[in-house]
Amino acid sequence: MTVKIEAKDLTKVYPSRNGPICALRDFSLRVEEGEFVCIVGPSGCGKSTFLRILGGLITPSSGRVELFPRDEKAPLQNIVFQEYAIFPWKTVLDNVAFGLEMRGVPRTKRRETARDWIRKVGLAKFADAYPHQLSGGMKQRVSIARAFANDPEILLMDEPLGALDAQTRVILQGELVRLWEASRKTVVYITHSIEESVLLGDRIVLMTAHPGTYKTEFSVPFARPRSFELTGAPEFARLSYAIWQELEVEVKRTMEKQL
Amino acid sequence: MSGSCWRMASCTRDRLISVFFPLALLALWEMAVRLQWLDGRFFPAPTAVAAALWELTVKGELLGKLWLLPGLVAAGDFSGARKVFAEGHLWVSLFRIFSGFFVGAVPGIILGVVMGMNRTIRVALDPVVSAVYVLPKIAILPLVMLVFGIGEVSKIVIVAIASFFLVLINTTVGVRDIEPIFIEAGRNYGANRRQMFRHIIIPAALPIIFSGLRLSLGTSLIVIIAAEFVAANYGLGYLIWFSWQTLLTENMFAGLVVIMILGALFTSGLQALERRLMPWQREEMPASADGADVGGTGKV
Known part of the structure; x- marks a missing residue:
């Protein structure tokens, strides 16, 4: 180890x-x-x-x-924050792609990765929704997907x-x-x-x-x-x-x- | 504006009431003047005000002699065309409001963001800003005219000053009140300075910045009317003041009606802009309970 x-x-x-x-x-x-x-x-x-x-x-x-x-x-490393730390002004897709965007991953590539993780956390239908349209549990899934999508060690x-x-x-x-x-x-x-x-x-x-x-x-x-x-x-x-x-x-x- | 209504029937009812009640008031007013319960010299009947409004328009006082425009443009006389607008009270006031608003709001936003972010600058400027903020802006009109003369510039400057402080204070508060967790999230995911501004600070503060813009546009209207009362030969404020001095009360009321319409247009225009720029603020019901499609969760 x-x-x-x-x-x-x-x-x-x-x-x-x-x-x-x-x-x-x-x-x-x-x-x-x-x-x-x-x-x-x-x-x-x-x-x-x-x-x-x-x-x-x-x-x-x-x-x-x-x-x-x-x-x-x-x-x-990345932090999975509590649900209220996802950005209300970004869609689910842009929230999940946030880390990738900050690292300069090209738009198509980062959207593809983000969509993949949105699907894995069961939010495929909500990719273009804003956080205020989601329940607490769904927001927390976004927060989790945001960290996993960035793929930190x-x-x-x-x-x-x-x-x-x-x-x-x-x-x-x-x-x-x-x-x-x-x-x-x-x-x-x-x-x-x-x-x-x-x-x-x-x-x-x-x-x-x-x-x-x-x-x-x-x-x-x-x-x-x-x-x-x-x-x-x-x-x-x-x-x-x-x-x-x-x-x-x-x-x-x-x-x-x-x- | 009728509030929110859910059922179709009560929605229609609300709308009917909100249209018919004001109309009934106008009718009552009209009747009161005709029956001479009200003195028409002080409170001209709505029909008389409408007639005055029409008269001001066709004589070219309110909107300028617009019918001259095609000829002037065809003749290539653009300074003449500009003069047409410069003789319309409405255009003159609008120009002063918007140029002053723009000249004041843009630096207000920029300095507001700086003050919101930087503690030293905030501490240094706060007392000055607070002191000037409480001063009624119209009170410094004489000073402004002393510095900038009695022409157009003074009017634009006074509107700019009024807008600047309102926007500045709101922007500072908006930036300061950003939830620290958003900043932390930005930092943890590696946002650099520029990305931090674009993706976090500006959008997070935008709702409060906008309420500053709304306030300052309203204040601009007040300030320009007051300035035009005392120091102008054109503009809606001048129209009202001059009509009072010459006892043309119908024209005075016509000016008030135009200002009311302007205020309503400003408000709804800004609301439309807000909805466009901040789609995340739209009122919508959150998804019921926990509506995530758990069934669709694929194996990783």
């Missing part, structure tokens, strides 16, 4: 009116190529900050992070299904698992749903309450391809519960601080 992501002692401190706030403290993580790593933690634990550091949107206050490209010309997913209702979420989890298993890209997946992380991930990293840092990790032994059926298995419930036992104390600490 080759190392794809190496983060060492990452700390991010934000200035604020009430003095500096430490969003992330001494966080280290190594991700192998082709691995699907889920990061789970209570809200405000800095998991989104970590993802944005990986995505090059935030520079850490200290520590270092390295992503190892296989192909220098291909895009290295690493996918960074920032609670991509967090804003969806429970039923739509189950459908999209299934689709995401299927898309990923076909491509086997390296994935860092932020979520606060334990079930989602067990269903999707190869490895689950838990973070502590604020200021967030590494707490512990679990490896997920279930065979692939996986589907929602897995959530009915006793081993699935046992692993989810074991993770919850570790996480519970952190969640309670977070809640106490908010009171």
Whole structure:
């Protein structure tokens, strides 16, 4: 196995009116190529900050992070944002083709690729629609297709299904698992749903309450391809519960601080 | 404008009401003047106003002596043709409004984007902009005339100043209020500076920029009428003012009617432009529940 992501002692401190706030403290993580790593933690634990550091949107206050490209010309990483990050002023087709357009891929070629991915996420009939004509689940499919169409080596997913209702979420989890298993890209997946992380991930990293840092990790032994059926298995419930036992104390600490 | 109506029957009913009620008001007005409940010298009957409007048009005061145009153009006398328009109150006001609007709005948008993007420039200019913004623009007309004289330029400049600040402030707000996540998405997908402007900043701020344009076009109309009251020999404002001084109240009302029509045309013109430039803003029902055709999802 080759190392794809190496983060060492990452700390991010934000200035604020009430003095500096430490969003992330001494966080280290190594991700192998082709691995699907889920990061789970209570809200405000800095998991989104970590993802944005990986995505090059935030520079850490200290520590270092390295992503190892296989192909220098291909895009290295892209973020799958939540649904509201797709551009309302672009059609579904132009949203999905966005990364390709920024890289200067010719119009016919990028439209062809985008249409292909729009079809794969089941939105073929909506290629020329604008986002306001779509439901939340459909918008999230656009956001996922936008990242896959750009074909980066690493996918960074920032609670991509967090804003969806429970039923739509189950459908999209299934689709995401299927898309990923076909491509086997390296994935860092932020979520606060334990079930989602067990269903999707190869490895689950838990973070502590604020200021967030590494707490512990679990490896997920279930065979692939996986589907929602897995959530009915006793081993699935046992692993989810074991993770919850570790996480519970952190969640309670977070809640106490908010009171 | 009648609001949204869903059923055909209530739609027709709404439309009928919205047409007939104003007509009934006009009829009532007409009757009131004829029965001498209202003094026709101050409130001329609608028919008298319509007659005055017709009179102003055929005499060439409102639109200029348009019937001279073919002859002048045929004779190659283009300065004469221009003079025809320069003697029509409507054209004169329209020219002042649009040239001032253009001269003010374009730099307003450009500086607004710069102020929205650059914190230093914003902090430096904000107090100046806010201070000048609250000043009623017509109040600086004497100053403008001192600098630019009493000719056409002053009128264009005063409209430009009024437009500039409204567009500037709206554009700045529009650019500042762009959701940071759109900027992040642009950066993460490798947009360079130029692409960032074209694909994210301009379209994201466009709805607010447009509300600035709408406001400033309305304000331009107010400002030019007021300026023409005091310092002009042509223009709709002059027409109203002169009619008042000579007690030709029918002409005064005719001027008001023309301004009302102008205002309505400006509004609907901008709305049409907005629909064209921002198709994503069109009101439409979102697809029901989660309408994605899951069945059509091919194997990857």
